[in-house]
Amino acid sequence: MFSLFAGAIAFVAIYAYLIYANRTPPPSLAFLRGPVGGSAILGFTKVMRSMSTIGVYTEKWMNEYGSVYQIPMAAGMREVIVLDPKAIAYILAKDTVAYKRTPALKKVVETLIGRGLVWSDGDAHKRQRKAMNPAFSNASVRELTPVFFDVAFKVKSIWDSILDASQNGEGIIEVQEFMNHLTVDNMGLAAFGHDFDCVSNVSSPETQPKPPAKPGPIDATNAAVHEAIAVFKAKQPSGLSAVLQLFIHILPMVLNLPIGRRTMFDKLSDALRNILEEVYAREKVVTGAEGGGEKDHAGSTALGLLVKVDTTDPAAKMSPDEVMAQMKALLIAGFDPPASALTWGFIEIARRPEVQSRLRAEIMEFSENNGGEPTWDQLTAGFPYLTAFICEVLRCYPSLPELMRVAAEDDIIPLTHPIITSDGKEITQVPIPKGAYVTIPIKCMNLAEEFWGPTAKEFDPNRWLVDFDDEVDSDEEEARGKPQRRVKISPTVKEKRSEEKKLRAKEIQGFKHILSFGDGPRICLGKGFALACFKATYYVLVKHFTFEFPGGPKTELDSHWSLLPRPKVKGAEGAGVPIRVRRVED
Numbered sequence: 001m002f003s004l005f006a007g008a009i010a011f012v013a014i015y016a017y018l019i020y021a022n023r024t025p026p027p028s029l030a031f032l033r034g035p036v037g038g039s040a041i042l043g044f045t046k047v048m049r050s051m052s053t054i055g056v057y058t059e060k061w062m063n064e065y066g067s068v069y070q071i072p073m074a075a076g077m078r079e080v081i082v083l084d085p086k087a088i089a090y091i092l093a094k095d096t097v098a099y100k101r102t103p104a105l106k107k108v109v110e111t112l113i114g115r116g117l118v119w120s121d122g123d124a125h126k127r128q129r130k131a132m133n134p135a136f137s138n139a140s141v142r143e144l145t146p147v148f149f150d151v152a153f154k155v156k157s158i159w160d161s162i163l164d165a166s167q168n169g170e171g172i173i174e175v176q177e178f179m180n181h182l183t184v185d186n187m188g189l190a191a192f193g194h195d196f197d198c199v200s201n202v203s204s205p206e207t208q209p210k211p212p213a214k215p216g217p218i219d220a221t222n223a224a225v226h227e228a229i230a231v232f233k234a235k236q237p238s239g240l241s242a243v244l245q246l247f248i249h250i251l252p253m254v255l256n257l258p259i260g261r262r263t264m265f266d267k268l269s270d271a272l273r274n275i276l277e278e279v280y281a282r283e284k285v286v287t288g289a290e291g292g293g294e295k296d297h298a299g300s301t302a303l304g305l306l307v308k309v310d311t312t313d314p315a316a317k318m319s320p321d322e323v324m325a326q327m328k329a330l331l332i333a334g335f336d337p338p339a340s341a342l343t344w345g346f347i348e349i350a351r352r353p354e355v356q357s358r359l360r361a362e363i364m365e366f367s368e369n370n371g372g373e374p375t376w377d378q379l380t381a382g383f384p385y386l387t388a389f390i391c392e393v394l395r396c397y398p399s400l401p402e403l404m405r406v407a408a409e410d411d412i413i414p415l416t417h418p419i420i421t422s423d424g425k426e427i428t429q430v431p432i433p434k435g436a437y438v439t440i441p442i443k444c445m446n447l448a449e450e451f452w453g454p455t456a457k458e459f460d461p462n463r464w465l466v467d468f469d470d471e472v473d474s475d476e477e478e479a480r481g482k483p484q485r486r487v488k489i490s491p492t493v494k495e496k497r498s499e500e501k502k503l504r505a506k507e508i509q510g511f512k513h514i515l516s517f518g519d520g521p522r523i524c525l526g527k528g529f530a531l532a533c534f535k536a537t538y539y540v541l542v543k544h545f546t547f548e549f550p551g552g553p554k555t556e557l558d559s560h561w562s563l564l565p566r567p568k569v570k571g572a573e574g575a576g577v578p579i580r581v582r583r584v585e586d
């Protein structure tokens with residue numbers, strides 16, 4: 001009886017504290033303005049993290065309170081939202097040292113991936129990044145580009161057999177599922193030198209005719225990864241899991257509860273550990289690390305390179321656990337974001353016939369003039385419309401909608417434009433107290449009218465067709481030497497573009513002024529890898545097939561959470577994106 005009474009008192013006290021904490025910012029952040037209210041317990045967590053409203057309120061509040069403001073989140077926690085380009089560049093430049101992953105995020109990474117590059121900070125991060133960079137350099141991606149074409153052609157041949165087996169030469173193909181499998185095969189072959197053989201084993205949903213069965217049993221290692229991807233794709237967090245995740249930042253131990261997603265992570269982790277141990281052991285033998293072997297194979301894949309680092313450079317030495325964590329990170333980071341972005345690209349292709357025709361025209365023109373598939377240099381220096389299309393996919397659909405960091409020390413953040421404090425003063429720098437949670441809302445920065453103008457929310461690859469001479473990045477610079485292909489620009493488009501050049505988006509750092517790959521020391525390691533894979537995949541599949549939604553271009557979309565947010569067609573099973581595919585007529 002007494003314990004019941006004590007429990008009730010404790011509950012009321014915690015509830016009252018949460019209400020109080022949500023109403024009053026801590027003194028160190030009280031100078032920042034921001035929205036008040038929200039739910040007593042959750043603050044604004046729900047609107048900030050819900051798929052349908054992510055970015056929407058962030059932009060509205062930026063217009064109201066300026067480019068740095070604070071909001072109450074779950075259980076009295078406060079987040080400082082930063083939408084100032086200079087401030088973002090500053091924070092991300094000091095990433096891993098003055099700004100670090102939050103304890104909750106570290107816990108997620110540790111649970112799912114292990115204590116490798118993605119988990120580490122400071123010097124440990126620098127050391128591991130240095131060891132991994134060469135495997136993802138332009139020179140490596142140039143070598144790997146034929147792998148991306150091979151995997152795309154594998155998808156093509158399966159789609160051909162699906163269309164051959166159909167009555168009317170068309171098929172409703174679950175494109176997201178194929179993109180999941182394609183990205184895993186790309187990672188396996190390019191990074192580990194291992195064929196996971198996922199593309200040939202896409203399960204056949206009822207919407208598509210069965211491709212001819214592949215003879216022979218599936219290798220046990222590959223079966224494990226196929227199963228993990230299937231779980232991953234189908235699993236939506238349960239209601240309880242979704243609620244608990246709102247509290248992850250204050251109670252990281254909720255991750256240890258045996259809720260649906262944790263079980264899914266464990267399964268994925270186990271499958272990956274088995275696969276990677278096998279690949280690691282094999283690679284060690286091949287590279288001669290365990291006596292004899294074909295030493296020249298070392299360095300040909302990311303794994304080969306890591307094993308070589310492991311054995312030849314004591315300063316850069318990585319522990320076996322670190323190597324394992326890197327491999328898991330590569331498989332997960334190299335699978336989920338690119339599969340999601342590729343799928344978004346096919347969604348836009350299916351609902352915008354004009355974009356689809358223009359992409360195909362550019363690809364056909366190259367094919368007719370050159371024959372064969374383009375090299376990495378040709379993909380990088382040419383194909384302006386394909387490049388613009390990919391930039392627009394990345395801008396509109398960033399796989400990570402936001403980055404969150406915790407300040408490891410007191411700091412002062414510079415601003416591009418001043419903000420007004422809660423007592424009406426104008427400030428050009430923002431003091432950030434140690435321990436403050438700082439959020440960089442990637443999706444909002446990519447889509448805010450403040451930076452991208454009145455058409456910010458529209459999917460329009462044309463916005464990227466400025467003179468590429470102004471917008472050279474290092475890849476394009478390197479690929480020069482070949483004649484540049486130019487797009488003919490009409491006077492109206494020219495005028496529109498010169499307006500766009502004045503847009504504040506130019507103030508944003510990161511890849512082509514978008515933050516989808518992050519920035520600073522943690523900028524996406526696989527950026528070049530992803531871009532080459534996207535270009536090869538669209539080149540092959542858009543050249544040979546047409547895409548349309550069975551329900552027409554206005555087909556409604558919904559969202560699905562696996563690890564990261566994924567698109568789905570409203571009402572479709574799991575993360576389903578069924579698209580009607582036909583062969584391109586000669």
Ligand code: HEM
Binds near residue numbers: 117118
């Ligand atoms: C559309 C494709 C991709 C997107 C949008 C994307 C996005 C990102 C972002 C935003 C980060 C920074 C995370 C942070 O600062 O907390 C990141 C880091 C990373 N990405 Fe990617 N990524 C993509 C593809 C890839 C691929 C294909 C690979 C592997 C080949 C990869 C490997 C990594 C790794 C290892 C990191 C961690 C880097 C570090 O902590 O130093 N990513 N990615």
